[in-house]
Amino acid sequence: MPEMTVLDHRNQPAEAAPVPGWRPGATAPRTDPAPLLPDAEPYRVLGTPAAAGTDPELLRELYRRLVAGRRYNQQATTLTKQGRLAVYPASTGQEACQVAAALALRPADWLFPSYRDTLAVVARGVDPLQALTLLRGDAHTGYDPRATRTAPLCTPLATQVPHAVGLAHAARLAGDDTVALALLGDGGTSEGDFHEGLNFAAVLHAPVVFLVQNNGYAISVPLTRQSAAPTLAHKAVGYGVPGRLVDGNDAAAVHAVLTEAVERARAGGGPTLVEALTYRIEAHTNADDATRYRQPEEVDAWRAHDPVRLLEDALRERGLLDERLVADAAEQAERLAARMRAEFHTDPAPDPMSLFAHVYAEPTQQLREQADRLAAELAAEAEAEDGTGSGVPGR
Structure with missing residues (x-):
């Protein structure tokens, strides 16, 4: 069998680390299947x-x-x-x-x-x-x-x-x-x-x-x-x-x-x-x-x-x-x-804001921006339904 050369992380020859129960040319230890x-x-x-x-x-x-x-x-x-x-x-x-x-x-x-x-x-x-x-x-x-x-x-x-x-x-x-x-x-x-x-x-x-x-x-x-x-x-x-x-x-x-x-x-x-x-x-x-x-x-x-x-x-x-x-x-x-x-028989009323509740322990800036935008849209829709707003979500 030709001599084995082990290289280190710089791709240079290095000392081979010993592996218990194994040597070059031998099979690795096996578990009985x-x-x-x-x-x-x-x-x-x-x-x-x-x-x-x-x-x-x-x-x-x-x-x-x-x-x-x-x-x-x-x-x-x-x-x-x-x-x-x-x-x-x-x-x-x-x-x-x-x-x-x-x-x-x-x-x-x-x-x-x-x-x-x-x-x-x-x-x-x-x-x-x-x-x-x-x-x-x-x-x-x-x-x-x-x-x-x-x-x-x-x-x-x-x-x-x-x-x-x-x-x-x-x-x-x-x-x-x-x-x-x-x-x-x-x-x-x-x-x-x-x-x-x-x-x-x-x-x-x-x-x-x-x-x-x-x-x-x-x-x-x-x-x-x-x-x-x-x-x-x-x-x-x-x-x-x-x-x-x-x-x-x-x-x-x-x-x-x-x-x-x-x-x-x-x-x-x-x-x-x-x-x-x-x-x-x-x-x-x-x-x-x-x-x-x-x-x-x-x-x-x-x-x-x-x-x-x-x-x-x-x-x-x-x-x-x-x-x-x-x-x-x-x-x-x-x-x-x-x-x-x-x-x-009863349709649920899920809270859209709950989408952001369990994504990260500390919400990212992007998630905070998305949550703020959704909250503003929901508030605008609620205003429109009350007859007090423009009726255009997000305004």
Whole structure:
């Protein structure tokens, strides 16, 4: 092998800094990838011997929340058709991922949702009306992220991933045992922010968990056109992070895998990438025509693997589901839907000046000028409406 010459910052020969365990001509130290690889088949609980060891009350709570979540998706979709929401990306068929994600966290942990994760935000305890504020077009977010420990819904793909890593790392530096859970779809794994976030999380050993809800499509683009990896969970190995593969429609399995990953991160074990195999039953949004890129037979096949039905069948098999629980869950879901209808019946009156409230801790000169100009225009409009002004905004 030819002699190596190491250059310093002036491009001049310099002494080579020693690297522990490595010498020129030798391979760098490696981590055994085997423990990081996901299982060959998605992890399942319902319908397997593992179901017998699952807490019955947890299964009942998951059932109540899945029923309410399904009704939430239906009502939000209806509100969109009525013009009460500007857009709604339904998570119908993905409710198990949404509910399990919320239940796997402690109150002090943080959730970083994408635009399709309003159900997870509601399951986290955020008011349904506030959770839908962004999709209604009223404000950038309708809830206080700090008070709810829930980041704003993220519309750009995967940009919440580095945010989750940064918060988790900062919490650890502060001595907190906070864990961050970032939610994204399969399309988000094709974005640079996803790769950068995983790399930083691994290097920093940050207490963060990534849940990829692989519903098969990034709008109309199937997964086969995005990635040639065996599974998206295999991507974890390239960053030195363990990958887990789980049946995303098995609520008990998703909850078990996420709870294990969250507590592992809390104990100092570092990040985990979880891929949940699920399906988006509805179109991408109300503006999408899903029939143009997928066949009805495909949708019907996934309907047979519906997360609500899977859990209901498992509960009945163990004698944990009676008519009272079914009626109570349905009644709770209807109360939620009725509240959504009632609250969305009234048009809000957003304050335009709130646009400047949470941009910088110290507003820039440009922002101050824009705020002053808007305030003057609003004052002029108010004067005109009172009949005391010229009626020309800004004068």
